[in-house]
Amino acid sequence: MTPLDQTATWAETHRQPEIWRAWAEPLAEKAAELSGWITSRGIEEVWLSGAGSSSFIGQIAAAEAQTGLRLIPASTTDIVSAPKPWIARKARILSIQFGRSGDSSESVGLLDILDAHRPDIDRLNITCNPNGALATRQGPGPGESRALVLPEATHDVGFAMTSSVTTMLLSALAVLGQIDASEALPKLADAAGPILAAPMLADRPRPDRAIFLGTGAMQFVARESALKVLELTAGKTMAIWDSSLGFRHGPKAAIEDGTQVYILLHPDPHSRAYDLDLAAELKQQFPDASVTTIGPGGDIAYGGTGQACVDAVLAVLPSQVLSARWSADLGLHVDDPFQGQGLSRVVAGVTLYPLP
Structure with missing residues (x-):
């Protein structure tokens, strides 16, 4: 059994302070650019989406937000399984998706729904994986697509999301104008x-x-x-x-x-x-x-x-x-407690049913 202090999960948890410090200035620059883009697009309503831990990011960010935008936590698992009320909404909408890998079934499912039924909705994908669907896939338009890819160190190898969750949350708050990243991240x-x-x-x-x-x-x-x-x-x-x-x-x-x-x-x-x-x-x-x-x-x-x-x-x-x-x-493999039985690091293999 790998000693705790030699596991990826332990390292990923404890390197969060250094990740935030190093990300502060690059994030401040990227956030300013993306905030300007959001303003230029006339956005009124923002969907904050993800699955599991990634969906909790949106719930935290929206709970006490002080912004002129309507921030709506909307789990990808909810939108994909019951999409009709969402695609019927009338507003200038920005879909912000969070995803560590950017390749989970529901992440792809939401992209599919937007492509087919609301191509006018703008997209900002915040992800830790430069090679995942959230980082690489563009919509058909007329809605515009942007991706904010976090530092490689946030792409947790361990089963549990640690640095990925906290750094995606801070990145979203910076883009939405809730923090000055260059000041807040070093303090945190x-x-x-x-x-x-x-x-x-x-x-x-x-x-x-x-x-x-x-x-x-x-x-x-x-x-x-x-x-x-x-x-x-x-x-x-x-x-x-x-x-x-x-x-x-x-x-x-x-x-x-x-x-x-x-x-x-x-x-x-x-x-x-x-x-x-x-x-x-x-x-x-x-x-x-x-x-x-x-x-x-x-x-x-x-x-x-x-x-x-x-x-x-x-x-x-x-x-x-x-x-x-x-x-x-408990004697578990901290980086993979289930050893491939029942739960996996990236949820895949979910049957996605196209909406007529």
Whole structure:
């Protein structure tokens, strides 16, 4: 078995700070160009699409966006399986697709639907693979196509998406005018180092159940965090997610002795108050479970930028570290926990049904 610190997943998780620093200036230049293109196209509505972790990028980016554009999270899995309401929408639309490989079945399926039914829709594909369909395929027009290809280091070799998720999110935020990449990415890189090395992450035993909670954009970071644990432990640790307020309405029943609950603290004090109230409540009601807060003033603390959709790249780091450790503790192949049985790094072979 490969030692944890020699796995691709471990390396890809821990090199995120250096990736962000190196990408800051090139991204700032590319984002300025793409932002100008979006403005010139008169875009009114932006679809933020992907599958799995790539779809959560859109949910995080849209949750608290401050832009004149209508940002609509729209998973490729949803559009491809039920496309009629989408192709009927009337607006100047930009389809932004996220994809690590750019070759998953649903990524290609959405391109097929746009080609056949909405060739007027503009496309911006943000991907980590320069050779994938998202990077190389052009639409028939009149809609225009652009691709933003991330640094090679973000094209994760491991099963789980780590640096690919965070860097695609930051790239989208820069293009959409939510951050100045040259300023934000180095600051985030400085904050990420201490989180990745946090002593609390080094000795956490693997639980049978892990729960991730958050408010606003952070609830979708919780969703990505839960998926990391579920994937890398091959389902041996069942992980769920919810919003901090929504958790009380039934899902709290999932807590049992030994459950580990992680609450991702919102950077805004008003929203964070709800997170902290829930943390105090759960500690009192479930003394045999553990409750850990992550974020400003939390058990695993960081400063961040004060924007939840941006600080998302910091809030997700603990789950990346823990899930890799727990995978190794189970004796799994961290870079391929399923060993080709049932789940694979790139989803392929899905039957796509053409829409008449």
